[in-house]
Amino acid sequence: MASSAKAKTPPVSLTAVEMLRWAWRQLTSMRTALQLLLLLAVAAVPGSLFPQRPANPAVVTQYLVDNPEVGPWLDRFQFFDVYSSVWFSAIYLLLFISLIGCVIPRAAVYWKHMRSQPPITPRRLSRMPQYGTLLLPSSDIDPEVAVQDAAVLLRRRGYRVQLRDIETASPSVAAERGYLKEAGNLLFHVSLIGVLIAVAVGGLFGYRGQKLVIEDEGFTNTEIAYDSFFPGTNFDTDWLVPFSLTLDDFDVTFDRRETNYGNPIDFTGSMTVQERPGVEPRNETLRVNEPIGFGGTNVYLIGNGYAPVVTVRDGNGNIAYQGPVPALPQDATYNSTIVIKAPDAQPDQLGFVGFFLPTAVVDENGVAFGSDPDPFNPQLNLNSYYGDLGLNDGTPRNVYQLDTTNLTQLNGRNTSDGGIVLGAYQTYDLPQGKGSITFDGLKRYVALDIIFDPGKTMALISTSLALIGLVATLCIPRRRAWVRATENADGQTLVEYALLARGKDHGLDKEALKIGGLLTTHWSASYDRNQHEKAGSRQ
Amino acid sequence: MTPINEALGDYSELFMLLAALTYTVAFLAFTADLMRARKLPTVTTAPAHTLEPASAAAAGTGTGAPGIRWSHGGSHPTETGPNTTDHTGIGYTPLRRPAARIAVAVSIVGLIIHLAGVITRGVAAARVPWGNMYEFTTTGAMLVMAVFLISLIFQDLRFLGTLITGLTLIMLMAGAIAYPTPVTQLIPALQSYWLIIHVSIAVLASAIFTLTFSLSVLQLIKTRYQKRAKDPESAGFLRLVPAPAALEQLAYRLNGIGFIFWTFTLMAGAIWAEAAWGRYWGWDTKEVWTFVIWVIYAGYLHARATRGWEGTRAAWLSITGYLCVIFNFTIVNVYFSGLHSYSGL
Ligand code: HEM
Numbered sequence: 002m003a004s005s006a007k008a009k010t011p012p013v014s015l016t017a018v019e020m021l022r023w024a025w026r027q028l029t030s031m032r033t034a035l036q037l038l039l040l041l042a043v044a045a046v047p048g049s050l051f052p053q054r055p056a057n058p059a060v061v062t063q064y065l066v067d068n069p070e071v072g073p074w075l076d077r078f079q080f081f082d083v084y085s086s087v088w089f090s091a092i093y094l095l096l097f098i099s100l101i102g103c104v105i106p107r108a109a110v111y112w113k114h115m116r117s118q119p120p121i122t123p124r125r126l127s128r129m130p131q132y133g134t135l136l137l138p139s140s141d142i143d144p145e146v147a148v149q150d151a152a153v154l155l156r157r158r159g160y161r162v163q164l165r166d167i168e169t170a171s172p173s174v175a176a177e178r179g180y181l182k183e184a185g186n187l188l189f190h191v192s193l194i195g196v197l198i199a200v201a202v203g204g205l206f207g208y209r210g211q212k213l214v215i216e217d218e219g220f221t222n223t224e225i226a227y228d229s230f231f232p233g234t235n236f237d238t239d240w241l242v243p244f245s246l247t248l249d250d251f252d253v254t255f256d257r258r259e260t261n262y263g264n265p266i267d268f269t270g271s272m273t274v275q276e277r278p279g280v281e282p283r284n285e286t287l288r289v290n291e292p293i294g295f296g297g298t299n300v301y302l303i304g305n306g307y308a309p310v311v312t313v314r315d316g317n318g319n320i321a322y323q324g325p326v327p328a329l330p331q332d333a334t335y336n337s338t339i340v341i342k343a344p345d346a347q348p349d350q351l352g353f354v355g356f357f358l359p360t361a362v363v364d365e366n367g368v369a370f371g372s373d374p375d376p377f378n379p380q381l382n383l384n385s386y387y388g389d390l391g392l393n394d395g396t397p398r399n400v401y402q403l404d405t406t407n408l409t410q411l412n413g414r415n416t417s418d419g420g421i422v423l424g425a426y427q428t429y430d431l432p433q434g435k436g437s438i439t440f441d442g443l444k445r446y447v448a449l450d451i452i453f454d455p456g457k458t459m460a461l462i463s464t465s466l467a468l469i470g471l472v473a474t475l476c477i478p479r480r481r482a483w484v485r486a487t488e489n490a491d492g493q494t495l496v497e498y499a500l501l502a503r504g505k506d507h508g509l510d511k512e513a514l515k516i517g518g519l520l521t522t523h524w525s526a527s528y529d530r531n532q533h534e535k536a537g538s539r540q
Numbered sequence: 541m542t543p544i545n546e547a548l549g550d551y552s553e554l555f556m557l558l559a560a561l562t563y564t565v566a567f568l569a570f571t572a573d574l575m576r577a578r579k580l581p582t583v584t585t586a587p588a589h590t591l592e593p594a595s596a597a598a599a600g601t602g603t604g605a606p607g608i609r610w611s612h613g614g615s616h617p618t619e620t621g622p623n624t625t626d627h628t629g630i631g632y633t634p635l636r637r638p639a640a641r642i643a644v645a646v647s648i649v650g651l652i653i654h655l656a657g658v659i660t661r662g663v664a665a666a667r668v669p670w671g672n673m674y675e676f677t678t679t680g681a682m683l684v685m686a687v688f689l690i691s692l693i694f695q696d697l698r699f700l701g702t703l704i705t706g707l708t709l710i711m712l713m714a715g716a717i718a719y720p721t722p723v724t725q726l727i728p729a730l731q732s733y734w735l736i737i738h739v740s741i742a743v744l745a746s747a748i749f750t751l752t753f754s755l756s757v758l759q760l761i762k763t764r765y766q767k768r769a770k771d772p773e774s775a776g777f778l779r780l781v782p783a784p785a786a787l788e789q790l791a792y793r794l795n796g797i798g799f800i801f802w803t804f805t806l807m808a809g810a811i812w813a814e815a816a817w818g819r820y821w822g823w824d825t826k827e828v829w830t831f832v833i834w835v836i837y838a839g840y841l842h843a844r845a846t847r848g849w850e851g852t853r854a855a856w857l858s859i860t861g862y863l864c865v866i867f868n869f870t871i872v873n874v875y876f877s878g879l880h881s882y883s884g885l
Contacts, residue, residue, distance in 0.1 A: 031845060032847075032848070032849075035843055035849060038839040041835050042836050046828070049828040049829060056822060056824070084823050131613075133610065133613055136610075138609075200821070209818065256724065261725065264724065289816060290816045303818075450818045452819065460810075464807045464810070465807075468800070468807060471799070471800055472800055475796040525608055528608065
């Protein structure tokens, strides 16, 4: 192992090659690995303190608006993109380079060690951390037999054994176990590289997209059908699986017991899905934690909400918009924000922004608020605008936001008429003869994430191997054992045994006692047997 | 869906209260044991877990003395002090510590009542009893006690009793005061068998880390004391606390096991996240902190093999790791927004 990096600073007057070698030794030292690990832990923290762009771009934008002083500085140092930032990437890449530089020489050492024999028997076993002796009374078990017996016993306990000096007066057996500990360690570290590669594969060749599907509506897996689509750097849209699905029904159950009133218990989407054009459609159920798969592409239920069905008539009395409009839930009672746009309205385009409340209750100040997630008293509270919605110049607009820069407010909560309040099936006539809006009905919608991650299986395999390696490395002790037998002056066989741990080992004393005990038991039994046989032959 | 049994839920809360009261008695008894430490006689003993070679031999033959003479030397320097733990093991000694015995007995009773509380909660809700903060804390506290009491079978860790019963009491109180939650069904996001696997192992790992945290704290205190002490007899309760090296040894072993469980927690969480949200890793706040904890304990395991990082520094890493576990569980669960909003608060 590269623990040889003793010098903190390079000795003076080094050639470039020596410099490089020195730097490499530093990088692959155990100390650097530890420091990089701790640095990685510290560097990961800001990502939980500041909103992150990949997860929450809108929150980041809002943060920048709210914190005009520090925000841009944080942004400059990539605190909103921590996990793809230069500094976070630098730390983990250095760590993995260090890891590779660490693992390769270790694997080489291990390879040699794997094929080597247990080390020679030390001359003075009594100097080993664990040492014991057995004195066998008769010469029934001579030194050679004793050592052979010990070898069998050690092999049974998982040791690799080798007999030594067998023809001499002091034969011995050398034994070693725990070869798999190091293998486990190597497997663990190598598997971490596998995880990194798996993540990279997913990022390069996968994609994720989002789609909101309202009841009775459908989706076909093409790039343009997505609300948002994030392909990996090397993703080819030809790889999109041509499935399609329709949301037939979305069922929601809320808890109606007093203690947990209004909490969701179940979300179930009934879908008709078609694997590819031309095949028989089938019914599927989509639930949280239970995605529907289409050959590697999975569809996940991420969110849900209400889509009030409205009809907007323009100043000329024509229908300018008709259909469901998804409202975005803001809290557990599905108080939702809603934006309705009627670009076809004449003579002026119409826009509405406000709230949808599934169960509206009016408080003592006359303000309506939602009190239940189920639609017991659905209500739309809207401000209305007319003018130019800004949809015609080709710039992409967020459908959930109304840009009021070129719009004139018709009415609203703050105007004298209090804005539009619409109960189910009600119609509201807009001021100045600009048209009307009708609340025709209610549908539910599901927010789907559709994801293809080709690195997923590799990630699972790698992490599983890492776990196996980890268990092996942490649970297998590496030990050496020796047993030597000699004949003493009285013709008795003296057996010495000794154990040595490689690395930290708490159970070494227990193992030594166990081995001593097993040897004693073994020879006691054969001693008994011999006595018995002798007794028997005498009869 | 199986209905909620609210009456049983009330019983569960009663059991929790009774368990807390029982633990309070155990806490006092453990503390009394530590206070008496100064008065314990100084004895010289052999390591308690050492088998007697002679008796082992006899047991093996069944015929009395076969004539084999076995002696086991080993390198156990015998030492003075109430405990024989300045080296490899933390074994029991023949010292009489009645208060400690009472404390352990009372703790066992407390654990049984506590177990009853956890089980009735689970039966009342017709699901595993770890679905919100209240349940994480009460079940977690139970596991802390269980891990502690089980480890007593192998080693004499009674010197940890005050800390462990104290932490358990804090957890139970936090559950009852800060996170009271009636028995409820699970929100859809939690309706998965991964809840059973992922959360149970996470709570178990946290329980083990609680133990190693206590060991590391005592290791630091004892190290500090030994650096300054002139008179070992003045050590007070520290006389019952084994040598720093022994504490570190044990903490390392347990942290290794805890780390395996935490790695599994991380993996199972990733698999669940894949099923629920379509990505196995997304740097959600909860994921970030689980990762941070994992890396810190990996650092700890490295520290033990890095020159200059063993001992005190490693102990600090172990403590930092545990503080992050607590932070992840309390502050992150309650105050940080993220996908893992299951606190039930
Ligand atoms: C990706 C970052 C890394 C992680 C998460 C990690 C994690 C771990 C873990 C959990 C262990 C404990 C298992 C054991 O004791 O065998 C360990 C051991 C070890 N690691 Fe790493 N490691 C990383 C990088 C490295 C690097 C870069 C090196 C080399 C410089 C390294 C060298 C070692 C060595 C030598 C051990 C054995 C320590 C011992 O004998 O106790 N690791 N590592």
